[in-house]
Amino acid sequence: MSTQAASMPPFHLAFPVHSLEAAREFYGTLLGCPEGRSSPDWVDFNFYGHQIVAHLSPEEAGHRNTSAVDGDNVPVRHFGAVLSMEQWQTAADRLRGAGIKFIIEPHIRFKGEVGEQATMFFLDPSGNALEFKAFANMASLFAK
Template identity: 70%
Template sequence: MHELPPFHLAFPVTSLAHARAFYGELLGCPEGRSSADWVDFDFHGHQIVAHLAPQEARAVAAHDVDGDAVPVRHFGLVLSMADWQALAERLRAAGTRFVIEPHVRFAGQPGEQATMFLLDPCGNALEFKAFADRAQLFAR
């Protein structure tokens, strides 16, 4: 696998204080630059930017994926299995309400993965996943 360049994602939030508490404190993403209207975070080497835009917050549509109602608009990370398990435990201990509880999807099939979905306090959906065999990331 080749070295991946960091991605950049800008997304709307209803509150920068809520974004800082969720991304900075709960997820442990170091804060970068900011202004009165936005703040950026180091999302495991990727730059995500929370822009204050309450009018853009809206309900997220869902599609059925292996029996789960997966939020269509979402972002997240593919973690190692150990990091995924540690994050799931940390989120549970913090009382996180999951959209989709941590579990294994596509069991015994190509692309088998551990996955969990949650919403940030502003309604943005995130997915964190892991593969026992990372070569399965794009398996068909």
């Protein structure tokens, strides 16, 4: 993790799930996010230094719409993490090994352009879309 990233305040994100047990298995066991506090209706996780909270709300879970980005149909509602290239590859290998079906397979987007990045999209057990990405040059994260 870069010094700049370490000094940034963590974000907080709450999202709906259909099952807390499935969320614990996916985020805790598969993705390796340590569990924090919980109740019968929610559980929080340390998602790469950020706090995400899975709330039991089956009727709201799942992504519904996509938007065209660089030839892919990207889920409009999604969240994820910007990782180092090494972390990204490790995550891709772990997800493949677990048989996770990608909505957008791991690949390089914007090849040769400002903002070139490795990206992959997949769903959690409740149908929430996640994107993991990595930049060879982290300074291009917000470049135009």
